[in-house]
Amino acid sequence: MxxxxxxxxxxxxxxxxxxxxxxxxxxxxxxxxARPARTLVSVNPLGLPFKYVSAELEQKTNTFATVGLSASFINIGDGSYASLEGKLRLYPNEEAFQGFSIGLGAGLTRVSEDVYNGNTQSDENRSNTSPTIAVIADYNWMLGKTKRVVVGTGVGAKRIFGDSDGFSDVNFAYPTARFQVGVVF
Structure with a gap:
């Protein structure tokens, strides 16, 4: 045929x-x-005037969860905190990086304090590096035509499992606040 x-x-x-x-x-x-966003990199742009530096890296594992790494440093008076944490965030709206999230963090925090013995100059610097846990509640907005810019805020609490003896101006349980601006790719 x-x-x-x-x-x-x-x-x-x-x-x-x-x-x-x-x-x-x-x-x-x-x-x-567009290729779906899988990674968020963000920094705190308001940190410089307040002697606070923070950065986050967050990786989407599925539609409702991310894992990430956070590093921060803050200097308050005679004390300072430097922290490195792993974080797990859950997004109940099932849109990772977008909207409300709750999470847990665990890592290490180095606490330092200048000690004065009646002088105007520091006589000694005490420091302690200890494990930490944290609970966090955040909200992110994805902005722009391609939804690649992220502005995020949040609050939480952190507990340092270390010896607070000898530290006078340093808290081993304290509230946390978050303001980040970043991009997803």
Whole structure:
């Protein structure tokens, strides 16, 4: 039985043209779709005037959860805190990086304090590095046409499991606050 495309050459051109048109039209939406965001990198832009530095790296594990790493340093009076933590955040709205999240953190915090013995200069610097746990509640907004810019705020509490003896101006359980600006890619 002869092939229909070989019998009618005019039909062959139409068939090839229709196939080419279909591939062009069907492929256009695939090129326009952005790759889903999997990683968030953010920093605290307000930290410099307040002697506070923080940065976060967050990786989406599925639609409702992320794991991440957070590093921060704050200098308050005669004391300072330097912290490195791993974090797990759950997004109840099932849109990771977007909206409300609750989470847990665990890591290490180095607490330092200058000690004065009646002088105006520090006589000694005490420090202690100890494990920590934290609870966090955050809210992120994804901004822009492509939803790649993130502004986030949050509150929480942290507990340092260390020896507070000898420290006078340093708290080993304290509230935390978060303000981050970053990008997802």
């Amino acid at each position: 002869p092939d229909i495309l070989s019998v009618r050459p005019n039909l062959r051109g139409r068939f090839l043209g229709a196939t080419l048109l279909f591939l062009l039209v069907a492929g256009a939406p695939l090129q326009a779709q």
